[in-house]
Amino acid sequence: MSVFLECHQLHKQFDGNPVLDGIDFSLDRGECLVLLGPSGCGKSTLLNIIAGLLAADQGELRCDGEVLDAPAQGFHRPMRDRRFSMVFQDFSLWPHMTVAENVAFGLRVRGAHRSRIREQVEQALARVRMSDFLDRKPEQLSGGQQQRVAIARALAVQPRLLLLDEPLSALDARLREDLKTELGALLQDSGVTSVYVTHDQSEAMTLGDRIALMKGGRIEQIGPPEQVYREPSSCFVAEFLGSSNLLPYQRQANEVAVQGGLRLSLNGQAERLPAQGNCMLRREAVCISQSACCPGDDVIELSAICRQMHFLGDRHEAFAELENGHTLRGIADGPVREGATVRVRFPRNALRFLPD
Numbered sequence: 509m510s511v512f513l514e515c516h517q518l519h520k521q522f523d524g525n526p527v528l529d530g531i532d533f534s535l536d537r538g539e540c541l542v543l544l545g546p547s548g549c550g551k552s553t554l555l556n557i558i559a560g561l562l563a564a565d566q567g568e569l570r571c572d573g574e575v576l577d578a579p580a581q582g583f584h585r586p587m588r589d590r591r592f593s594m595v596f597q598d599f600s601l602w603p604h605m606t607v608a609e610n611v612a613f614g615l616r617v618r619g620a621h622r623s624r625i626r627e628q629v630e631q632a633l634a635r636v637r638m639s640d641f642l643d644r645k646p647e648q649l650s651g652g653q654q655q656r657v658a659i660a661r662a663l664a665v666q667p668r669l670l671l672l673d674e675p676l677s678a679l680d681a682r683l684r685e686d687l688k689t690e691l692g693a694l695l696q697d698s699g700v701t702s703v704y705v706t707h708d709q710s711e712a713m714t715l716g717d718r719i720a721l722m723k724g725g726r727i728e729q730i731g732p733p734e735q736v737y738r739e740p741s742s743c744f745v746a747e748f749l750g751s752s753n754l755l756p757y758q759r760q761a762n763e764v765a766v767q768g769g770l771r772l773s774l775n776g777q778a779e780r781l782p783a784q785g786n787c788m789l790r791r792e793a794v795c796i797s798q799s800a801c802c803p804g805d806d807v808i809e810l811s812a813i814c815r816q817m818h819f820l821g822d823r824h825e826a827f828a829e830l831e832n833g834h835t836l837r838g839i840a841d842g843p844v845r846e847g848a849t850v851r852v853r854f855p856r857n858a859l860r861f862l863p864d
């Protein structure tokens with residue numbers, strides 16, 4: 509793997525308000541980076557700067573060693589000279605052109621030979637299973653089909669970098685699920701380097717080789733999906749990805765007092781923790797059960813009352829109120845009546861301590 513895209517200390521303001529505040533990352537050739545984060549955190553602004561639709565105020569952007577944006581030197585390479593493709597949420601197909609003409613457009617602009625254009629268009633449409641729709645106009649296609657054509661159009665020109673701005677968010681849930689899987693295979697097979705913006709955590713986990721989780725114009729954490737999920741660096745990351753319980757804790761000598769009535773001796777580890785913070789417990793680590801068992805030393809078991817239960821399709825989620833009034837969410841081992849006395853169990857090593 510070699511470094512392909514480099515962002516160094518990118519800053520951007522709109523009307524004096526900082527929107528990107530020192531973005532730093534690099535992307536390897538063939539990698540898919542997902543920019544994930546809540547609405548307004550700066551994902552699209554960052555994508556638009558990479559695309560060349562916007563210029564950064566400070567910092568430097570390079571692709572394949574070539575400078576694209578260097579505001580300190582007054583340099584900005586416009587979008588048309590970057591040889592990138594972009595896929596938008598609203599598909600953005602040309603309504604007066606057929607499917608084949610839409611896909612051919614970029615190749616034609618680049619001056620490709622007619623026979624090569626035909627071949628590339630057929631290949632690109634076959635990849636997205638749209639070969640039977642060559643002569644249709646966009647208005648004669650469903651949303652999912654239009655997005656397939658937009659993806660084919662973006663890939664047909666063999667871009668150096670593929671940028672995708674929430675490409676699935678205008679589609680219904682079922683279609684989004686199908687297209688997400690197809691897109692994952694397509695990105696992998698084509699070997700294209702890509703940056704993908706979404707606020708959907710399941711898209712991020714499925715498609716990203718790495719996820720950059722953004723908050724307030726900064727990258728809060730960047731890493732492979734599993735690492736960001738299992739080892740969140742902050743409460744924000746823990747809450748944004750997956751479902752968690754966050755319990756405030758206080759370190760006292762070599763013990764930790766966790767809200768919920770727990771006192772944990774951490775065998776010498778407690779000294780390394782901040783004096784106070786939050787203890788994360790993933791929902792799936794918490795088992796809520798009506799039957800008692802004899803947990804070993806490595807499992808913590810508490811008594812509670814079931815306050816709410818939701819059927820999720822493949823399992824039941826339950827909210828259990830501990831004796832001190834604190835509520836934990838977990839997975840029930842079967843349907844539990846609200847108001848029933850339950851046991852709440854979780855492995856001791858499922859607890860992660862995060863800074864405040």
Ligand SMILES: Nc1ncnc2c1ncn2[C@@H]1O[C@H](COP(=O)(O)OP(=O)(O)OP(=O)(O)O)[C@@H](O)[C@H]1O
Nearest residue numbers: 522523527545546547548549550551552553554707
């Ligand atoms: N052209 C603009 N002029 C002024 N403010 C802007 C402009 N574009 C974006 N902003 C502001 O910059 C911030 C970041 O916007 P951006 O679209 O990058 O966020 P986002 O993370 O992509 O959000 P969403 O998920 O809702 O699309 C927002 O507060 C937005 O209002």
